[in-house]
Amino acid sequence: MTAVEPAPTLVTPAAEQAASRAPVPQLAAPVPPLAARARSVGGSPVRDILAVTARPEVINFAGGLPAPELFDRDGIAAAFEHVLAHSPAQALQYSTTEGEPTLRAGLAARVTDRGLPTAPGDLLITTGSQQALSLLATALIEPGDTVLVENPCYLAALQVFGLAGARVVAVPGDADGVDPAALEEAIRREHPKLLYLVPTFQNPTGRTMPAPRRAAIAEVAARRGLWIVEDDPYGELRYDGEHLPWIASLPGAEDRTVLLGSFSKVMAPGLRLGWLRGPGELRRACAVAKQAADLHTPTLNQLAAARYLDVLDAHVKRVRSVYCARRDAMLAGLPAALPAGSRWSRPAGGMFLWVRLPESYDTLALLPRVVEQNVAYVPGAPFHVGEPGRSTLRLCFVTQTPDEIGEGLRRLARGLAG
Incomplete structure (x- = not known):
């Protein structure tokens, strides 16, 4: 059987002219790059x-x-059930950026009981204390600013400061933490914006800064003009010895120390509840940064946590x-x-x-x-x-x-x- 060849395609002069006017396909241009910090x-x-x-x-x-x-599933479930039964409209609605008043009031009472007089208005509720670090970086750090840290240092704090474009400089220390004389020298040499510390049961070392060292750090910060960020996610998990005062409560540190805390280690990390206590102007700047980030921490979680404080x-x-x-x-x-x-x-x-x-x-x-x-x-x-x-x-x-x-x-x- 003889194969049948396809008929030739006829190209008319009009078709040739149209083809010559057709745009030549171009490769797509690349999208702009990620930000340098990312x-x-x-x-x-x-x-x-x-x-x-x-x-x-x-x-x-x-x-x-x-x-x-060890999560108190029954107790936390009861707190959520109570909130949804008695105030569902509030629990499922938007809230204020600063945090639910009942949670701020209960938390202020706990902080006051531990030796740092605190009013509800001194606190900003955050989506975990990690967010508090990010808000502080937004409010305080310009690209190129110097941040002083312990060495070794909490890893996620290093990430936050790196994303903010900070120069991170480690201050020498010993088994008790940052050395005050070395801090004085670092301030003179580096002109830093802030010092970041986890004074109690530090991550990663587990060490605790003794009271005299805390007082010395507060004195240096007051005399040399330095913000202190005091991160305390583990302070309630003490097994030996006596509670030590927060740096934020020491003379000279009151107007320049931001205290961070968390419910993740003592209640449940899945609730993503932290808090920031700091001087008014800085706290308000962090609230503005939080508005841009997430408007507010989930209302339902805040109200349930406030209820759970009674048995915490x-x-x-x-x-x-x-x-x-x-x-x-x-x-x-x-x-x-x-x-x-x-x-x-x-x-x-x-x-x-x-x-x-x-x-x-x-x-x-x-x-x-x-x-x-x-x-x-x-x-x-x-x-x-x-x-x-x-x-x-x-x-x-x-x-x-x-x-x-x-x-x-x-x-x-x-x-x-x-």
Whole structure:
């Protein structure tokens, strides 16, 4: 059978003329680049590690997660049910940027009871204390401003300051925290805008700044003209010793210290409730920044938290008892788990232990080998400004039971031994 060839296509002069006028397809131009601050600041290494170690068989000492079995599910559910039953229109409506009056009043009473006289109007409710840090950066920091920090430092604070375009400078210190003489020298040399501190059960080291050191820091800040940001997410988780005064309550610091707090570690992190207490002009600037960010923290969560404040102290007492036993279990197991020559902190509260292995160890390079043993930690390097501290690591002791902690430390020993 003979194939039939297709008929030739006839191109008329009119068609040729139209084709010559048709636009030539062009490649699309690239979109404008991301802002420089978004390109220069990476994600959190801790979050990256948590994503890798989320398997249920992994005993995860890397996170900073409260123990979920200790959440007061019944008490929190009752608080939400009461709010929705008695004030649904208010609970499901927009609220004021500064925060629900009932929560601010209850929180002001708690802060006052701990030695810092506080009125409801002194407080701004935030969507977690992490947002409070971001609002302060917006209100205070111009690109190129210098921010002084502890070394090592809370990792997410370094991210906030980096996104704000700040120069971050570490102040030398010791086992008690920032050294006042070194702070004085850093202020003279760097002309900073603020000093960021976690004085109580610091993240990542677990150390606590003693009262005389706090007073010395307050005196330097008052004399040299410096903002202090005092972050206190762990202060209610004390297992040993006596409560220490906030820097914000000390002479000379009252008009220049911003105190940050959180309900995440003592109530539930999923509620995303934090707070900021600060001088009026700065607090109002943070409220304007919050209006632009999210208008207000969720009304329903605020009202439920205000209701739950009545039983919060009893809940925190139970949590402290459990966490204390878990801290002690980790301290008891570390000598057999770590190589000879290792050192570690003995925190009086909080959630973390800080470990320094012998200098020959690189905890970032060792992590994949340790994860193969189904256990995880956070390498210490990302918490440092400047010299990375490659032999350091952070362990969280609150999420696992004492038996799980013991097994996790045995796995850690195998991973470190190779």
